[in-house]
Amino acid sequence: MTFGIFLQAVVSGLANASIYALIAVGLTLVFGVMRIINFAHGEFLMIAMYGGFFAWSLFGVDPVMAILIVTPLLALLGMALYGGIVRLALKVPEINQMAVTLGLSLLLQHLALVLFSGDNMLVTQPRSTAGIVLGPVVIQVTHLIACGASLLLLGLIYLILRRTDFGLVMRAVAQSRDGAALSGIDIASVYKWAMAVGVGTLGVTGPLLVSILYVNPHVGALFTLKAFVIVIVGGLGSFGGVLVGALIVGLAESIAGAWFSASIAAAVPFAILILVLLLRPEGLMNRSLAR
Amino acid sequence: MSGFRTVAIVAALVVAAFLLALSDRYYMDVFILTCFYGALAVSWNMMAGLTGLMSLGHALFVGIGAYSVAWGASVQGWPPLVTWPMGVVIAVAAAAVMGMLCFRYGLRGYFFAIATLAFNEVAFFSVSASVALGRSDGLILPTSSEDSVMMLQFFDKWPYGLIIGTVLIATLAIGQYLLTSRTGYYWRALRDNEEAAEALGVNARAYKLRCFMLSAGISAVCGAFYANYVAFVDPRSVLGIDLSIQMLVYSIIGGMALLWGPLLGAVLLVPFSVLLRNISAMQGSEIIAYAVLLVVLALILPQGIAGWLTARWRRRKAAPRPEGFASVAAAEKSA
Incomplete structure (x- = not known):
């Protein structure tokens, strides 16, 4: 591997990392606030990708503009998910919670297969x-747009969590649900909005991602798994952890892809997860969204 | 001893189903699939339902069993007499290593599930890249035109039904034996409250490890059977996450608190999905149906169909005797 290829792998890895971070931040936000892991997270990304694709193929809307339509739709979907399913899932044991979101993931995948067929679809534009x-390095314009938008939104989410009352309330619930409830915070409404933001962020990622990567009904599962690895490597529920985790996973995957085969590159994030289990298990239990 | 009576009834039903299925190759195929998924789900649930360890990487052990047989037969020409035990030993060893890593750090719930999933995915992608194991194309087992008991190769389906039916009954018998032994009580104590059990002197790590290894061994036997029955293995069919999720689906729908609950789930769902696949032109309609069922049942019937049935049955039995309420409540709590 020449230095030029290595540099190219690093640049692609960084671009991927910013996209991964934005996907993972929604997952970790929902976990931090509600202590529930949404196995259907990737399927909502898949829906957002189809949203971006159809906005372009049916109405000729540029994926960057499609964000403005898809994001509110995804946020509404997140609220509906809370109201319809997650609200009830909070009352059943952890194993059942897992079964509920896994079932939802299966359901959405196969509904998408029926509605959109299994064909790969991609937005292709002059750019x-x-x-x-x-x-020696080439940066794709579509990657650059997705990377920039992800960083912008991550910054925005950080500011919302840190500087606004809404963020304060979310952090309070993440820190202590009962304490927050005793202080007069409406827990149900916080949960609803956490879900809206957690799923809504995918509305930004989806349309941008569909200009880079083919969408098919099963594309989400891959991203769910990667997002898991990222949030656990960084520490579940931690905002900074997501950035660190995404950097590690994005870079390692891209460099391994340049060095070895694609199958090995796909196994790399999971190998990293196992390494983290071995060497820094306390990172696993680090729940610092609240801090 | 009522638990053993239940296992005997279930075993009798399995034998009856086998005898009925003898009439037709198609029914025998459904019987075999049901027993295969049933045994897998029961072994998965020994961890999840009885010990409180939720694995999302159980396909790994099925894959180890299946690939041991497939690799042994197609590359080395080894008979199942060698490759079945080999698969079980490797699977149990893998479970021991994974268990030691996970339990050393006290991984539980979601964390344990995702850790097992990670191990599974590493195996999936490694096998997909391994030339010796046929990459993503998989391995085809060598077949000859004659039946061979040594190579577990039969033209008729019934010998396969006999094998997997025996595996299923043995799994239930082992499970029931352990449940009424000290080990089984320790497992349930660990599931209900690990700290309290440890405070009372239960060696949590050792007993969880034992459960993991047993469950992995049974899954490997099922995987080895699968390789001989289908005569073809590839990463997607025996190492994919879909297989792990199927074990969870049958267990949740059937009922996780009881040994035979997951089997009930498989008995209801496997023939149903085969039927739906045959009558519906819509691709994946059976998965849509059981995904909906999974979401709804996990929300409104957390104890599963078997749990709901036994609770009803107990209530009816106890109804004429008002003084029996206390004991029923105690029995339900212990179940």
Whole structure:
């Protein structure tokens, strides 16, 4: 592997990492606030990707503009998910919670298969093939847009969590549900909004991702698993942890892909997870969204 | 001893189903699939329902069993007499290593589930990249035109039904034996409250490890059977996460508190999904149906169909005797 290829792998890895981080932050937000892991997280990303695709193929809407339509829709879907299913799931044992979101993931995948068929679809525009050449490295314009938007939104979410009353209330619930309830915080409404934000962020990622990666009904499962690895590597429920985890996973995957085969690259995130289990298990239990 | 009576009734029903299925190859195939998924779900539930360890990577052990047989037969020409025990030993060893890593750090609930999933995924992608194991194309077992008991190769389906039916009954018998032994009580104590059990002197790590290894061994036997029955293995069919999720689906729908609950789930769902696949032109309609069932039942019937049935049955039995309420409440709590 030449230095040029290595550099290219690092740049692609960084671009992927920013997208992964935005996907994982929704998962970790929902876990931090509600202590529930949403196995259907990736399926909502898949829905957002189809949203972006159909906005482009049926109405000719640019994926960047489609964000403005898809994001509110996904946020509404998140609220509906809370009201219809998660609200009830909070009352059953953990194993059942897992079964509920796994069942939902299966359901959405196969409904998508019926509605949209199993074909791969991709948004192709004049800028899809455009790239910026920086010495030995080429940066795809579509990657650059997705990366920039992810970083922007991550910054926005960070500011909301840190600087607004809404963020304060979310952190309070994450820290102590009962304490927050005793202080007069409406827990149900916080849960609803956490779900809306957690799923809504995918409304930004989806349309941008569909210009980079083919969408098919099973694309979500891959991202759910990667998002798990990222949030656990970084510490579940921790905002900074998501960034660290996404960087590690994105870079390692991309470098392994350049070095070895694609199958090995796909196994890398999980190998990292096992390594973290071995070497830094306390990172696993680190729940610092509240702090 | 009522538990043993239940197992005897279930075993008799399995034998009856086998005899009925002898009439037709198609029925025998459904019987075999039901027993296969039933035994897998029961072994999965020994961990999840009886010990409180939820694994999402059980396909790994099925894959180890299946690949041991497939690799042994197609590359080395070894008979099942060698490859079945080999698969079980490797699976039990893998479970021991995974268990030691996970339990050393006290991983529980979601964390244990995702850790097992990670091990499974590493195996999935490694096998998909391994030339010796046929990459993603899988391995085809060598077949000859004649039946061979040594190679577990039969033209008729009934010998396969006999084998997997025996595996299923043996799994239930082992499970029931352990449940009424000290080990089984320790397992349930660990499930209900690990700290309290440890405070009373239960060696949590050792007993959880024992459960994990037993469950992995049974899953490997099922995997080895699968390889001989289908004569083809690939990563998607024996190492995919779908297989692990299926074990969970049958257990949740059937009922996790009882040994035979997951079997009930498989008995209801496997023939149902085979039927639906045959009559419905819609691709994946059987998965949509059981995904809906899974979501709804996990929410409104957390104890599963078997749990609901036995609770009803107990209530009816206890109804004429008002003084029996206390004992029923105690029995329900212990179940």
